[in-house]
Amino acid sequence: MNGLRRVHRGSAIVLALYALVHLANHLAALDGVASHIAFMDAVRGLTRVPAVEALLLACVLVQVGTGLAFLLRRRGGPMPPFLRMQAVSGAYLAFFLLVHVSSVLAGRFVFKLDTNFHYAAAGLHLAPFHFFFVPYYGLAVLALFVHLAGALHLLVRGRVVAATRVRMGQAGAVLGLVVAGLILAAFGGLLYPVVIPDAYLDNLRGFLP
Numbered sequence: 001m002n003g004l005r006r007v008h009r010g011s012a013i014v015l016a017l018y019a020l021v022h023l024a025n026h027l028a029a030l031d032g033v034a035s036h037i038a039f040m041d042a043v044r045g046l047t048r049v050p051a052v053e054a055l056l057l058a059c060v061l062v063q064v065g066t067g068l069a070f071l072l073r074r075r076g077g078p079m080p081p082f083l084r085m086q087a088v089s090g091a092y093l094a095f096f097l098l099v100h101v102s103s104v105l106a107g108r109f110v111f112k113l114d115t116n117f118h119y120a121a122a123g124l125h126l127a128p129f130h131f132f133f134v135p136y137y138g139l140a141v142l143a144l145f146v147h148l149a150g151a152l153h154l155l156v157r158g159r160v161v162a163a164t165r166v167r168m169g170q171a172g173a174v175l176g177l178v179v180a181g182l183i184l185a186a187f188g189g190l191l192y193p194v195v196i197p198d199a200y201l202d203n204l205r206g207f208l209p
């Protein structure tokens with residue numbers, strides 16, 4: 001394994017752990033907004049420790065940088081369908097992570113908002129922002145599961161038959177769609193009424209012409 005791949009894999013372990021806990025946090029919203037906020041408060045006990053948050057943010061930059069380096073290296077060359085899926089899901093995750101993390105940091109330090117359930121849900125409750133936020137979040141969850149299934153596919157190569165590896169990829173995509181649908185339904189107010197405080201809606205309205 002070359003150095004770039006080793007670094008990509010190392011930061012992926014940290015980020016994947018965070019992302020899985022993070023999505024479990026969002027799934028807690030199925031039980032209501034209070035459950036989501038209580039879960040996030042508990043997670044912040046660790047992720048708001050400056051050294052831990054710095055490590056997480058460094059992993060985001062390393063992951064995006066090494067991922068884009070892979071894409072550039074492969075540009076124009078032949079790619080089997082599975083590798084193409086890995087490249088497309090990785091490219092979307094790179095875009096999403098840069099926008100998402102910048103938006104969370106801006107929410108906290110520029111707009112002085114608590115970046116909790118309401119910060120994420122506001123865009124789903126104010127037209128025309130939902131046209132952006134539904135695919136933006138939905139595709140992120142789908143891309144994460146497809147990308148992780150792709151990584152697993154590479155790890156077990158040579159140990160399981162090709163048909164099993166294809167089924168692993170399909171299972172990843174189905175799981176991603178289900179998790180994305182559940183999170184969007186809860187955040188979007190389809191499961192129970194969601195009231196977004198004015199401070200969050202006013203912040204978004206500030207982006208309208």
Ligand code: HEM
Pocket residue numbers: 019022026040044047048053056057060093097100101104114115116117119120137138140141144183
């Ligand atoms: C439906 C999808 C998602 C929603 C609604 C969402 C929402 C949020 C919110 C509200 C925060 C702020 C957390 C806090 O203040 O403690 C956050 C932070 C973050 N999210 Fe997400 N997220 C989603 C998907 C993802 C995915 C798929 C990833 C990774 C692949 C991800 C990575 C991150 C990272 C790295 C942070 C920054 C943590 C920090 O600075 O402490 N998110 N997200």
